[in-house]
Amino acid sequence: MASLFRPDRPYPLPADAEVVTRDGRTYARVREGGKAVLYPLTADGTQYLKPAAKWCADVRQADGTRKRVRLSANKAAAQVMLADLLKRVENEKAGVVDRFAEHRSVPLSAHLEDWKGSLAASGRSGEYVALKVSRITAAFDGSGFTLPADLKADRLETFLSELRSIEKRSIQTANDWLQAVRQFCRWMVANERIDRDPFTRLKPGNVKLDQRRRRGEFSPEEVAALLTSTAASDARFRGLSGGERAMLYRVALGTGFRAAELAALVPAYFALDATPPTVSLPAEFTKNRKPVVQPLADQLAGALRAFLSGRSPRAPVWPRTWADRSADMLKADLLAVDGPEGPEVRDCHALRCCYISDVLRSGADLKQAMTLARHTDPRLTTARYARTQGYRTTSACNPLQYLQQVFVIPTGPFPLGRGGRPFLPS
Secondary structure, eight states: OOOBOOEEEEEOTTTOOOEEEEEEEEEEEEEEEEEEEEBBBOOTTSEEEEOOOOEEEEEEOOSOOEEEOOOSSSHHHHHHHHHHHHHHHHHHHHHHHHHTHHTTTTTTHHHHHHHHHHHTTTOOOHHHHHHHHHHHHHHHHHHTOOOOGGGGHHHHHHHHHHHHHTTTHHHHHHHHHHHHHHHHHHHHTTTSSSSOOTTTOOOOOOOOGSSSSSBBOOOOHHHHHHHHHHHTTOBBBTTTHHHHHHHHHHHHHHHHHOOOEEETOOOEEEEEEESSOEEEEGGGGGGSOEEEEEEEEHHHHHHHHOOOOOOOOSOOOSSSSGGGGGGHHHHHHHHHHSSOOSSOEEEEEEHHHHHHHHHHHOOOOHHHHHHTTTTTTHHHIIIIIOOOOGGGOOOOHHHHHHSSSSSOOSSSSSBBBBOOBBBBOO
16 A cells, blocks of 8 residues: 655755764754754765655555655645546456546646647647637636636636626637637647536627627628729728729729739639639638639729739739728728718728628528628528628529629719629620
8 A cells, every 4th residue: 555755855964054963873963944954864975865845655556566656745635636637547457547647736837838739730720729828828727727627617606707897808709719719729639638518508698789890781782882982092001092992992892802802812822714714812822721712793803803903814913011000091082982980890801791791682592692701600600790781782693693793993873783683784
């Protein structure tokens, strides 16, 4: 049976230590905390031996080997830890193995570093990884989580509640933090570091009760005015002329591409003479790290043929750093049309909302809309992106036909096509 002991550890002999002999043994008198304490000297007389701070035990493992285990500085706590350790050894001898034992004493910060490396290895961007890690770290610090055993749903629930009530954070922010924590815990479960996700019962809040940032959608008249005004603008934004920005908006409205994806486009990615015309994007530039081939309306393809004519196949279509400030770019162009935006945010991602809404209004089924939007969650497509407004209600029609009704730069009065979009001949 293993027993507790405190092994002696050698320490350098202080210069002012007094060497004395008692009962045939040589000791060093060392001052600690204002008191003189005797410690035995080593055989060579250059060091003194002092009991270790923590209690230890030599435990025979299930495979028959002996291993010295450091337990606790508190003897009572060390006895409890030793009893648990001996129980685990006996269970292993009986074939009952605790797969999670080695991970329980590892701090969550170390697990988080491993997860961070896993995200980076899977191809996630540095910005994505940093955002997730910062949210989890803040949630763990606020909830007082240090070890895997500390992960308790009620403590995280209290922290998220205080985040909303005391720090006045939105429900969406609290949901984002909860999602990041649960994503990390699912990785822990998958890698057999914990046995289950302790936060399963925590559900995201209803963001409709606290919407602080809602992306607005553009009416047909607003789109026509924006494209006309931008195309005629003499102002440049980070190197982009008015005509380049107008075409950029048309492609955003006709593909649903995000700003970073639009910035990655080169002429070689466009197949304008295919049936139907398409634009493709390699996996390295998409958010979900999957390649995409998006159909283009014939009118948009015709406009792009002229726009891309003579350009280098591998040169960015819209170069420079506009994507870093895409919201400012669109805001400036909108300001020239109808003044400051209202309570709804009008940024480049709002153009993606328009695209997804139009796909659904075209009569496309949910699976088609999710495919074109590149979503895996139908709730994201229908609840977050799709809008339903009176002037955009339309009868069902073929989705590919509907995609022909794209945003074009009008030159005068124009009729509205199906779905309320400006519809002009090429």
